[in-house]
Amino acid sequence: MGRAPCCDKNGLKKGPWTPEEDQKLIDYIQKHGYGNWRTLPKNAGLQRCGKSCRLRWTNYLRPDIKRGRFSFEEEETIIQLHSILGNKWSAIAARLPGRTDNEIKNYWNTHIRKRLLRMGIDPVTHSPRLDLLDLSSILSNSSLYNNTSSQMDMSRLLGFQPLVNPELLKLATSLLSNQHQNNFQGNDNQMQNNYNPMLQTTQIQAPIQNPLPNCTTMTNTATPTTDTATLTDTSNQTGVPFFDEAQLMGPSFEQYPTNIPNFDAQNLDHLQSNGLSMPNIQPTNAFGYYGTSHQTFMDPSLSSNHTFQSNGSEGHHQSFFNYGPSVMSTPSSSPTPLNSSSNSTTYVNSSGTENSPESYCNEMMKFEIPDILDVNQFLLAQSN
DNA sequence: AAATAAGACAACCGCTCTGCT
């Protein structure tokens, strides 16, 4: 296609921007506005390529950028959005006023991702690292499947029954059960790679009602009439699919004719830009995936006048859905903002002590990795 | 105090998407 290089490298400066360069760029954009980034540096007297100027402006110099530490709410929102959207940083950034995709990406990679790994949570799937377990050795213990109390056996084996989320335990047991039924044909890696309880549970629970296009091997190999019974989570028989990426990003809401608000990222932007308000979203099932009634949606790409707000009470910006108990239960000691109208919110748990984001995160993901699992070794492997 | 490691974040690279001609 004879694509031209993004910039002519001859004589163009690279690397960190100087204050003088920043000022030149700011002055120019204040005078002329931005756009046509290719010609902008020349007109502004900058020895930079247009792409570099655009990045500098969008990631650093833009006046509406919020600097400084991420708040707890922002961090929580990032984690939740990432569990649905994955590494779609721009989509995540669109829900975090004043934050850039680059900033969120960096923060994720340097803070959140490492913390999740430390806690034994796969930052990609947001599920506990089942691959930390030697599933094959577990499966070799056939007695595990010879009775109906396999869940108890499993939890005893893992040694975290009192702490692990029971839904997670059910899921893990189901997975193991399914693997056993399929004679564990050497595709455990595939299974691990595909496993995302946030998405997979939907497919497992309602493979017919929710035929997502990205159905994985696990789902595809399952015969709905038989395997569904094996994999069905009896705690959620409503057939209402989870609020997943397909709903957030995709256009196929007609698949869900009832109870599912027309709510995805693109439509949200449309709604916002048209000044429409969000329908009052209420949890449609026991998992409460649509969160509380206190929801404010803001899109930094729009002016600050376009605050997107549900019918809940005003003010406090809250992440717009909650984790169901399938993986990360919001604990009963979930922190409550002391002052919901303040930007600098202090959180207390039920014991009245302040919660740092990390401590809350630890609470939120309340399970422990048994000693038999060498998480440090895993972290080492991850960094290689 | 110096050397080294780790952390944090700005910036770059290469690819894709979109709109125009």
Added chain:
DNA sequence: CAGCAGAGCGGTTGTCTTATT
């Protein structure tokens, strides 16, 4: 429809700062 440029995106690298030995 093809070609092209502009713009955006996600992954990666580079550099500076801070902590540790």
